[in-house]
Amino acid sequence: MYVVRPVELADIPALEALAAVPMPGVHTLPKTREKIRAMVELSIASFAAQVDLPSEEGYLLVLESLDEKKIVGTAAMYAAAGSNGTYFSFRNDVIQQVSRDLNISHSVHALTLCSELTGYSQLSSFYVGEREHGTAEAALLSRARLMLAVVAPHRFADRFFVPLAGVTDSDGGSPFWDALGRKFFQMDFLDAERTIGGARNRTLIVELMPHYPVYVPLLPGDAQAAMGQIHPSGELAFNLLTAEGFEADDYIDIFDGGPILQAHKNSLRTFTGALQRRVSTSAEQPDRGREPQLRYAVSSGSEHDFRAVITHCPALDAQLSVALSVEVQEALHVAEGDTVICVRI
Incomplete structure (x- = not known):
């Protein structure tokens, strides 16, 4: 991991x-x-x-x-x-230059500090x-x-x-x-x-x-x-x-x-896909053949002890919690009931 x-x-x-x-x-x-x-x-x-x-x-x-x-x-x-x-x-700019006398108009690519x-x-x-x-x-x-x-x-x-x-x-x-x-x-x-x-x-x-x-x-x-x-x-x-x-x-x-x-x-x-969920404990690794599993980036909700891992779990859109193994919880320094941030990869 x-x-x-x-x-x-x-x-x-x-x-x-x-x-x-x-x-x-x-x-x-x-x-x-x-x-x-x-x-x-x-x-x-x-x-x-x-x-x-x-x-x-x-x-x-x-x-x-x-x-x-x-x-x-x-x-x-x-x-x-x-x-x-x-x-x-440098900002990419386009400068328009026009000469009415010569009836010439063109655009010039320029760089502006x-x-x-x-x-x-x-x-x-x-x-x-x-x-x-x-x-x-x-x-x-x-x-x-x-x-x-x-x-x-x-x-x-x-x-x-x-x-x-x-x-x-x-x-x-x-x-x-x-x-x-x-x-x-x-x-x-x-x-x-x-x-x-x-x-x-x-x-x-x-x-x-x-x-x-x-x-x-x-x-x-x-x-x-x-x-x-x-x-x-x-x-x-x-x-x-x-x-x-x-x-x-x-x-x-x-x-x-x-x-x-x-x-x-x-x-x-x-930002648009971040889901805030409560941690629950998964007793064992889920049977991926029985229930579709998606890959999520999951981070702890603490700004002072921030940690993030990748894990697999069912779709979280309709869920209030995310089931994490004990191993994942230890890696994130979180426990059951804590808040984590989940983003689908």
Whole structure:
């Protein structure tokens, strides 16, 4: 059995091992022990805090194989992007240009530096091992972040976004960065990521990035082709998020041109399909040949001890309770009569 739970200090060595796996882009785990520890400590403090409005909190979840006692995945969510500044991105715009004298009218694709995603809750740091890639557990890990927001809506914004790593070459270069960012920062893509630390809320973004719209037709062909495209390693996350209800096309990352998916919570399947049920105990594993069984992601109803698993049970639409085995209850840290959140997978 797998469980998604908040990260603990004891997980730091496992996170270091995961961070050592080559992962393109910057929307993943930090690479140094100090930064990993800082991320873990922020998450622990955030879960423990009493929160009225989303601010600087960051929540890191891990996917653990209980049988192997091994961490095999991570997923994070930040309560309010740009809480200590402004979160910058490029907005895809269309500029209409008209000449009455020449009787010419045409539309031009342009990129405009904007801060419209500031204050949205940001999903990031999604990673699963090869064995879990494409499994229901990967879907559970991605969805668990939103289930946490269902349990504790006051901790998060009403809108969410997810930046995905853009296209890079075998040497880590970015055609989009080379065509645009390099001109203003005068450094390679990887150097910029290391120097700026992946932050999209730094003052130097305003100081150095162009303030006027960038006309896309003036960019080289490879840079245009890279806009809004994801690195192959991000396809799983993209598929899970679009199936959830996230949409692309409005924004791209200011560094590598990768897509930024965004959505209002009321358009996401986890929010619209979440069922609150009381726990009852199933005496034994149900006979699946006798009664149709559906697969559900089930999470505890506690914001301070949040946990989520996958289990099978009959359709819950007309039920007031959900029958969980003792094993599942122990994994969720719940008991009979407690409230859980159920979302069909």
